[in-house]
Amino acid sequence: MTLPSQAAVVVIGGGIIGCSTAYHLARDHKADVVLLEQGKLTSGSTWHAAGLVGQLRSSASITRVLKYSVDLYKGLEAETGLATGWKMTGCLRLATNADRWTEYKRLATTAKSFGMDMHLLSPAEVKAMWPLMETGDLVGASWLPTDGQASPSDITQSLAKGARMHGARLYEDVRVTGFEMKGDRITAVKTNQGDIACEKVVNCAGQWARQLGAMAGINVPLQPVKHQYIITEKIDGLATDAPTLRDPDRRTYFKEEVGGLVMGGYEPNPQAWTTGDVPNDWEFRLFDDDYDHFEQHMAQAIARVPALETVGVKQMINGPESFTPDGNFILGVAPECANMFVGAGFNAFGIASGGGAGWVLAQWVVDGEAPLDLWVVDIRRFSNLHRDRQWVCERTLEAYGKHYTIGFPHEEYTSGRPRIVSPLYDRLKNHRAVFGSKLGWERPNWFAPEGVEPRDIYSMGRQNWFAAVGDEHRHVREHVGIFDQSSFAKYELTGPDAAKALDWICANDVSKPVGRLTYTQLLNTRGGIEADLTVSRLAEEKFYIVTGTGFRTHDASWISDHIGEGLDARLTDVTEDFGTLSLMGPRARDVLSDVTGSDVSNASFPFGHVREIVIAGHTVRALRVTYVGELGWELHVPIAATGEVFDALMAAGKRHDIRPVGYRALESLRLEKGYRAWGSDITPNDTPLEAGLGWAVKLRKNTDFVGRRALEKVGGAALKKRFAGFTVDDPEIVLVGRETILRNGAPVGYLASGGYGYTVRKNIGYGYVRDAEGVSDDFLASGNYELVVAMQRTPAKLHLEPMYDPDGEKVRA
């Protein structure tokens, strides 16, 4: 065998993900693709997977990806002649308590919202479907008939054959040993059998993806964890088409296999493998059986399926699988290297994801842009924090341990905290702050009044912080609050061509005079919203860009990647240089004018402006902007002075009744005011026109910008979906997102975000109303709306204007 000396795309790794990506690159894009596998195809994690294939996730896009897998597996044999072992057995998920049952009701609603039929069954119905099961402790089960199971090795071989049939070249026993780089681009892949010059590389190296990425300077934060299951001898009475079974309250799963059962589980005390490099010679290898560790699953499984007590165990599988710190996989182009794409870290659902992940990754490789909203799996959701292997390991084990725990709304991770704290951390703690964490930063979620324990107590209904957050919310509406938003991501774009670069990158016109601030979206070529941020012009050649904490890596790399060829403009991340204090509320000006000599009147410091002012002897960047719908300023303070400036504001604010306020109140305030949140309300799947943000797009200006052509194309045509708000009066209802929107009784969309507005005293949700014929004003206004919340229909009122705007001018006055 001789390796080719060049290829357009080199895919590394012959597991299900690499083979699926090569297949789609060849089939859909006729790409010149070479796949390299250090051992034999499937010899990493793929060959020993249990083969359960579930589809429903909390993200609509990821559910679409998983549904695609199933469609592909169903039809692949017809194309390649190699079977995939796909069996549509359906999946039962068991509930043994009320919270789990509520979770399933919400899941079933989510499924409906995403176009899938999930049913809830009684214990008797479950027993009839799966007679070998003990059902005495069940409240019921969810039933998704289109889930199933497949043979991981067979699918992979079938994909590999399909890839070859479409022209891909696959090589076994070729190990990638490094990369030849020019700047931040790979120019050739080095192997133990020679080099291959290439344009793009796709890292699908499974648990090796981290060390392989490191060879090109990129970080793939995954952690190999030992995962075990058993395969039993034949069990009398077990049907070959028995549904796959998940029993999360007992942390176990089951699947029929040749008349016996596959049974495994997710233990609360998982065992990490190495935090160092994974050995290369791990072909078709497993760890030793660990019955001591597995005993916890065995005991639970026998209680559920008593036949397990007496049946023989044919084999135990104890294999490594890559898990990640948030339980989602890792896809997309690496921020550190312009032409390395990654598909790795599949958290034990790589077989379920394989078909779809290969499809979207191939498209991403070809277009340089994700084909749909893949934010929850995007590699750019991580940051430098995730280079710390020990931290990644700890957080990953926590995520693994939560795989089957009940997903309560607003739940926070607890491991590896506190990690990054603002200079106000101790001060806020003294104010009884209860912190959450975002991209490593500790952030105050709420402040516990005296007599209330300062910690979250999770539940499916209203949680223990509900009333306290209401007080914070009202305080901002009526007086003044101070938010520590130091974790905001902040960049400076400087250079003679900075304005020109932003003209192209931003949908809104940010090339305004020095001292102006602009709210803008950054669009992809489909006109979808890739980022949502503010740009302040500090000088002719200097812009200050502020975006959400979690979007730090993503937005920075989007901006850097789109600075036009040859332009002299440089992006610098200055997040840690500035603390951010948001002073918001009708009395914000009173407080500010007490601490600064600068004129902060509306005439000299109007809305949408940025000024340097001095507070407590420190020069502060003051941005006149709001996310809560009240008069206010974001004060960007040199980081070392954040404490002093906070103290000065708190001291001066005393007579104006100032108080610190947390992120949960912020969320409630912004919901009432109708400000969109990126990642939920506005995503790469949505254009500003659909999102009702057309006013922030410079279509009338004669400047070209990314996404312009796509928006112009749809220009006059009726929009097929439109962003709208909803309120629900019933105080017992809790909205969390993904609830189905009914118009005149028919589903027309689902909520992107949900919460509670303490001023309007209603539940609030936002989502897109869809209609293939176009959503006109009349269509919206003439409907009679309901929301389906945990399978219950409840009347809802549609809002196209902010729900809270008693005096729209107040913010700007």
Ligand SMILES: Cc1cc2nc3c(=O)[nH]c(=O)nc-3n(C[C@H](O)[C@H](O)[C@H](O)COP(=O)(O)OP(=O)(O)OC[C@H]3O[C@@H](n4cnc5c(N)ncnc54)[C@H](O)[C@@H]3O)c2cc1C
């Ligand atoms: C016990 C167990 C049960 C599981 N059960 C399920 C299940 O029921 N359902 C489900 O969906 N998922 C399940 N999974 C998860 C599933 O197995 C994985 O998510 C999936 O196989 C990952 O595929 P991959 O292609 O990313 O990785 P791999 O299959 O590991 O493939 C990566 C390949 O890259 C190759 N490689 C690495 N470095 C190099 C290099 N330098 N040069 C060339 N080649 C290289 C490796 O040799 C390897 O073959 C399970 C996993 C385990 C451990």
